[in-house]
Amino acid sequence: MDFFNKVGSSISNKSKDVAKKAKELAGISSLNSQINTQEEIINKICLEIGKTVYEKRDAFSDPELEEKYTAASNAHAEIARLKSKIIFVKGAKQCPGCGNEVSLTSAFCPDCGTAVPTPEPEPQIEDIVIPPDSIIYYPNEPN
Numbered sequence: 001m002d003f004f005n006k007v008g009s010s011i012s013n014k015s016k017d018v019a020k021k022a023k024e025l026a027g028i029s030s031l032n033s034q035i036n037t038q039e040e041i042i043n044k045i046c047l048e049i050g051k052t053v054y055e056k057r058d059a060f061s062d063p064e065l066e067e068k069y070t071a072a073s074n075a076h077a078e079i080a081r082l083k084s085k086i087i088f089v090k091g092a093k094q095c096p097g098c099g100n101e102v103s104l105t106s107a108f109c110p111d112c113g114t115a116v117p118t119p120e121p122e123p124q125i126e127d128i129v130i131p132p133d134s135i136i137y138y139p140n141e142p143n
């Protein structure tokens with residue numbers, strides 16, 4: 001009888017240990033989750049600080065940041081180029097004032113009012129006139 005009591009008590013102690021360990025792990029998991037939340041807040045704020053500093057980079061000239069300023073400016077220029085390309089692919093015009101898309105039929109930008117000239121059509125092959133006395137060289141052809 002004493003033996004069974006000991007075994008029973010040992011099992012109950014083991015399950016208490018397991019329960020304690022599980023509670024401990026749940027507590028750590030909750031604390032880690034709270035740390036992650038605070039880290040996300042820091043990252044968001046630092047991103048906003050970085051954007052503000054970038055926008056005021058002329059006032060915050062810093063040799064340590066110069067390379068990053070240039071990289072960010074290049075990325076902005078590339079975005080502008082890609083947006084122009086999208087407008088071109090869609091067959092629309094781009095406002096020279098604000099860069100927004102303007103339909104081919106509009107003479108003025110609906111957003112900023114800048115006059116948007118209609119681009120000259122690309123010259124067609126038929127439009128190119130070769131004078132009759134021209135000498136035409138064909139590269140890579142044997143003489």
Ligand SMILES: [Zn+2]
Binds near residue numbers: 095111113
């Ligand atoms: Zn505009």
